[in-house]
Amino acid sequence: MDVNLTNTPVPNANKALWEKGDFTRIAAAMRVSGEALVKSLGLKHGIRVLDLGCGDGTTAIPAAQAGANVLGVDIARNLVAAGNDRAKALQLSNICFEEGDASDLVNLEDREFDVVISIFGAMFAPRPGDVSKEMVRVTKPGGRIVMGNWIPGDPTLVAQILKISSAYSPPPPEGFVSPMTWGVEANVIERFEAAGIFPDNITCEKDTYTFNYPGAATHFLDQFRNFYGPTMNAFEAAAKTGRSEELQNELDLLFNRQNQARTNDITTIPASFLRVTVRVP
Template identity: 35%
Template sequence: MATQTTTPDAIKVKHRALWASGDYPAVATQVIASLGPTLVEAVGIREDERVLDVAAGSGNAAIPAAEVGAEVVASDLTPELFAAGRQLAAERQVELTWREADVEALPFEDKSFDVVISCVGAMFAPHHQASADEIIRVCRSGGRIGLINWTPQGFIGQMFATMKAYAPPPPPGAQPPPLWGDEKHVRELFGGRIAEVTATKQTLKVDRFDTPEEFREFFKETYGPTIAVYRANAENPDATAALDTGLADLARAALTDDGVMEWEYLLVTATVR
């Protein structure tokens, strides 16, 4: 039997394919659209500042940053998401640069940005310390960092916990994405390299789904991590049924009679020393 070897490059290829599957731009525009403007306002992005959005996806935060007059680079490991971003930017009559880039090895010079942001994006890179180091490296001294990350105990964190039992094991050294939603973890990643840190838990009110089943089916069709877990169990009907039930039950517990769900996230802003 041949031995299969997984290299870092293979991990990146798999990660890119995961986020290219489905329709993440639909999630960005239909479910979490307000997070981008929230982050831009919180970090205080101003006209003519040079801004890097890492793991930008289709530009949920990058486009609002461009709308205030900043010079924005939207970077992501998955350039397949850029077409939807470019279309939305054109509709809003703003210009920005789209750049394929891995947050763990950014292709930018040291201290080349005034602001570095990420909206539920960088948290999904497998090696947290490498991502934090690169975010710091490309931001100038006195520049600012702004992050929005799902918390472990919030709805999306619990969704990942529900899917974990059905997911293939992560690659060696990979850390769970929702850890980025833990303030202590974020502070440890950046250490003494940041100052003036604010970290607040906030909630996104989601009114997109009328039933638990509608939520589940939407995420099965659009959201890369959910799609990947279902594909891994495609030949196991019992596991698929159990996962169906688990995700619907999670949504049922969160969905109010008014059709609103509250998804908790951690908003972090800081100044680079």
């Protein structure tokens, strides 16, 4: 039996992953789509919104600009600080960011929010069953939950980045549940049904999120290599086996093939995701 005799807290691998790089570099390419997604939600002035796995506010800040009172929660301390800095610079008094784990929202009361949003955020949290229960718990009756989840095996950018990266990485620990399982409709329904939601109150549809980067696709890949935790880990693992160049070439081909910009000095890459909407009775 493995006993922690020193009472030292066990490191949270998820926290370490997202604090490892600087996801704000990636998020900068996601702003336009984040604003469009929030606009599609038709948020009413004055409602309470929770954004889980919010990063530095790609959807949380547009929600606040739409007039909602927003709490952004993320496990990464650096991203929480970056979000609060952005809110301050934009002089937004109706939003704040704080650290928290989507699997265990210990600081949040039951039935506290009108809308809970998690776009490519809570899907990466451990214990997906706990994630769905926590999202339902903190949502007011009559409220809704909106998730954006990458789809396993999808041919577009992010699913392929994660698929390629995993091929160069060590096998995950025992009991690990892939975040990509949130991109399967049957799993979504099963998890929310276990949290007390009838399937009729759950809708899933395929949607598109576009990355816009002011530079060549190869340079956009550099942002992922240097600042995106999963890709950073893949390159570190590949370096140990002498496969860094192989990984670089495979990803470079992916980024350039998927770039739909008309010129080579900018990057526009659409990526498919599963958009989940849950009505909480």
